[in-house]
Amino acid sequence: MSMRRRTLLKVIVLGDSGVGKTSLMNQYVHKKFSQQYKATIGADFVTKELQIDDRIVTLQIWDTAGQERFQSLGVAFYRGADCCVLVYDVNVMRSFDTLENWHEEFLKQANPADPKTFPFILLGNKIDIDGGNSRVVSEKKAKDWCASKGNIPYFETSAKEDYNVDAAFLSIAKSALANEHDQDIYFQGIPDAVTETEQRGGCAC
Ligand code: GDP
Numbered sequence: 001m002s003m004r005r006r007t008l009l010k011v012i013v014l015g016d017s018g019v020g021k022t023s024l025m026n027q028y029v030h031k032k033f034s035q036q037y038k039a040t041i042g043a044d045f046v047t048k049e050l051q052i053d054d055r056i057v058t059l060q061i062w063d064t065a066g067q068e069r070f071q072s073l074g075v076a077f078y079r080g081a082d083c084c085v086l087v088y089d090v091n092v093m094r095s096f097d098t099l100e101n102w103h104e105e106f107l108k109q110a111n112p113a114d115p116k117t118f119p120f121i122l123l124g125n126k127i128d129i130d131g132g133n134s135r136v137v138s139e140k141k142a143k144d145w146c147a148s149k150g151n152i153p154y155f156e157t158s159a160k161e162d163y164n165v166d167a168a169f170l171s172i173a174k175s176a177l178a179n180e181h182d183q184d185i186y187f188q189g190i191p192d193a194v195t196e197t198e199q200r201g202g203c204a205c
């Protein structure tokens with residue numbers, strides 16, 4: 001029986017309340033979008049399995065469960081993160097300005113071995129609104145910020161229109177894989193087909 005390697009990658013999603021973090025995750029994992037605003041409560045992560053080359057990768061994507069307003073996310077939230085996804089709303093300047101704080105907060109709390117090479121990704125969300133006429137943060141401004149933080153990859157997304165969501169998360173998975181944590185689990189006889197599983201979990205934070 002062949003042994004296949006399976007890798008669990010912890011991804012955390014940060015950004016101001018209302019920028020679309022939960023919507024992006026829902027679109028990616030469940031292919032669903034809801035116009036209704038519901039502050040996330042309860043479950044803290046969802047998982048999605050994907051295949052990258054011959055690796056089966058399980059992305060464990062952690063959402064902030066609404067606590068981002070108080071910035072009291074707790075150590076369990078940050079512990080062992082393999083990639084940090086920062087999200088802002090291209091129509092809200094403040095959500096762009098606070099990226100600096102989220103970036104800093106992540107490095108402080110997660111305390112990665114090498115802060116300079118730790119993988120971040122920036123998503124500029126809600127590019128669908130008003131056909132782009134209400135955006136206040138230009139692509140250039142966002143890319144300049146990314147360059148100043150050591151070339152963070154940047155994607156413009158719409159959770160509503162499912163624009164660039166898969167591409168962004170694939171890039172996230174690849175970045176996390178490149179920075180892989182020591183969490184490999186070995187399974188026997190995993191089917192070759194790419195499967196998508198869903199699981200909800202929580203933490204004691
Ligand atoms: P979170 O607080 O960052 O998790 O934000 P949510 O995912 O709860 O989204 C906040 C609100 O923005 C909700 O009403 C969503 O329906 C809406 N929203 C999220 N993403 C998009 C998007 O890409 N386009 C549009 N037009 N609305 C969005």
Ligand code: MG
Nearest residue numbers: 021022040066
């Ligand atoms: Mg949310």
